[in-house]
Amino acid sequence: MDKKALEAHWMPYTGNRQFKADPRIITSAQDVWYTDDRGRKILDGHSGLWTSGLGHGREEISVAVGQQIRELDFAPPFQFGHPKAFELANRVKELMPGDLDYVFFTNSGSESADTSLKMARAYWRLQGQPTKTRFIGRMKGYHGVNFGGISVGGIAANRKFFGQGIEADHLRHTMLPENQFSRGMPEQGAELADELNEMIALHDASTIAAVIVEPMAGSAGVIPPPVGYLQRLREICDANDILLIFDEVITGFGRCGALTGADEFGVVPDILNVAKQITNGAVPMGAVIAKASIYEMFMAHGGPDYALEFAHGYTYSAHPVACAAGLAALDILTREELPQRVAAEAPYFEALLHDSLADKPHVSDVRNYGFAGALTLASYPGEPLRRPFEVAMRMWEKGFLVRYGGDTIQLAPMFVMARDEMDSLIGALAQSLEELA
Numbered sequence: 001m002d003k004k005a006l007e008a009h010w011m012p013y014t015g016n017r018q019f020k021a022d023p024r025i026i027t028s029a030q031d032v033w034y035t036d037d038r039g040r041k042i043l044d045g046h047s048g049l050w051t052s053g054l055g056h057g058r059e060e061i062s063v064a065v066g067q068q069i070r071e072l073d074f075a076p077p078f079q080f081g082h083p084k085a086f087e088l089a090n091r092v093k094e095l096m097p098g099d100l101d102y103v104f105f106t107n108s109g110s111e112s113a114d115t116s117l118k119m120a121r122a123y124w125r126l127q128g129q130p131t132k133t134r135f136i137g138r139m140k141g142y143h144g145v146n147f148g149g150i151s152v153g154g155i156a157a158n159r160k161f162f163g164q165g166i167e168a169d170h171l172r173h174t175m176l177p178e179n180q181f182s183r184g185m186p187e188q189g190a191e192l193a194d195e196l197n198e199m200i201a202l203h204d205a206s207t208i209a210a211v212i213v214e215p216m217a218g219s220a221g222v223i224p225p226p227v228g229y230l231q232r233l234r235e236i237c238d239a240n241d242i243l244l245i246f247d248e249v250i251t252g253f254g255r256c257g258a259l260t261g262a263d264e265f266g267v268v269p270d271i272l273n274v275a276k277q278i279t280n281g282a283v284p285m286g287a288v289i290a291k292a293s294i295y296e297m298f299m300a301h302g303g304p305d306y307a308l309e310f311a312h313g314y315t316y317s318a319h320p321v322a323c324a325a326g327l328a329a330l331d332i333l334t335r336e337e338l339p340q341r342v343a344a345e346a347p348y349f350e351a352l353l354h355d356s357l358a359d360k361p362h363v364s365d366v367r368n369y370g371f372a373g374a375l376t377l378a379s380y381p382g383e384p385l386r387r388p389f390e391v392a393m394r395m396w397e398k399g400f401l402v403r404y405g406g407d408t409i410q411l412a413p414m415f416v417m418a419r420d421e422m423d424s425l426i427g428a429l430a431q432s433l434e435e436l437a
């Protein structure tokens with residue numbers, strides 16, 4: 001592309017100056033491959049952006065989207081409905097654990113985060129406990145970029161420019177030095193959940209609405225929960241009347257080898273947020289799934305039946321085209337038993353990742369769970385972001401897409417990825433690290 005033509009687009013989460021000087025333009029996608037504007041095949045090592053575990057270009061999704069847009073391109077989601085919104089809500093409900101039965105649609109993970117926080121505050125107000133407004137997040141947590149999400153989030157770079165958010169405190173993250181190079185869930189660190197008791201002692205449970213965590217932190221570089229940690233958080237929330245929200249925007253629908261992180265780690269939250277994989281990334285969509293007692297509380301206090309029970313929603317909530325994509329994507333996910341495939345192949349990915357990369361130059365940690373993996377790279381003095389950037393650029397030149405974020409390189413193989421494709425991805429990463437030593 002002509003470089004002048006790149007100027008107007010202020011790119012999100014991108015070093016615009018570097019990109020526009022050295023663009024990486026993706027023009028098409030099929031299966032595990034992207035094609036760039038130089039006609040090169042690029043192996044997608046990150047499932048798009050944790051979005052596309054089914055592989056790109058799934059015909060069934062394209063057909064469903066095409067049919068839907070011809071049949072019903074838009075219907076107002078406020079005060080009116082369309083069939084696929086209900087169909088998809090029922091499908092999502094079937095796939096959720098426990099009594100997570102009520103599905104509120106959004107358009108992104110960030111909207112899911114802020115929706116869940118508003119839902120939690122409103123719930124306590126309806127309960128007659130309006131002082132329960134504070135949230136507890138976690139260091140290194142990522143819950144998108146809206147004001148609620150950055151307030152409970154724990155990545156400083158996402159917060160520092162934006163001033164006052166909403167009231168939130170943060171648990172310590174679980175990346176203990178003794179857990180470095182753990183395969184899967186680390187053994188140490190369940191006791192870090194007990195910090196929640198200290199926060200309750202400090203703030204009092206009467207001021208805390210909810211705890212929000214990713215069951216496995218993704219964007220900070222794949223931090224699986226220590227054994228027993230999520231169970232402890234659940235117990236403390238229960239003992240103190242605090243809602244537990246799982247942000248499953250990455251872990252929802254297969255990434256950890258089960259339908260949800262909740263299933264995989266054996267802890268059911270009160271509210272569970274999804275996005276990304278719900279449509280395989282083909283159309284923007286997210287959802288917040290609430291347990292029955294939360295929905296019922298809103299209904300019980302709704303006033304006359306024509307009144308709104310929850311004054312919240314988006315013009316594009318449950319967009320017909322997104323619903324069609326979601327139904328098709330979830331059909332494929334379940335029919336092809338892809339969460340099961342991830343569970344079965346995860347040991348191969350784990351062994352490959354650790355055995356090939358742990359001893360490579362500058363690698364200070366390797367972490368993994370399911371089909372998610374990350375390396376932490378030792379920093380150049382004062383420049384923690386530079387080495388991952390250099391590695392990812394080297395990978396791109398070799399024909400591989402990996403994500404770089406903070407001091408990490410992140411990998412998210414597609415649920416359908418074959419072993420030899422994984423071998424070449426990890427092999428190229430090992431080689432890139434050697435070359436840049």
Ligand SMILES: Cc1ncc(COP(=O)(O)O)c(C=O)c1O
Nearest residue numbers: 108109110142143144247249250
């Ligand atoms: C756990 C989590 N929550 C929220 C988000 C934000 O999602 P979106 O970029 O769709 O707003 C992300 C995105 O990576 C995420 O990983």
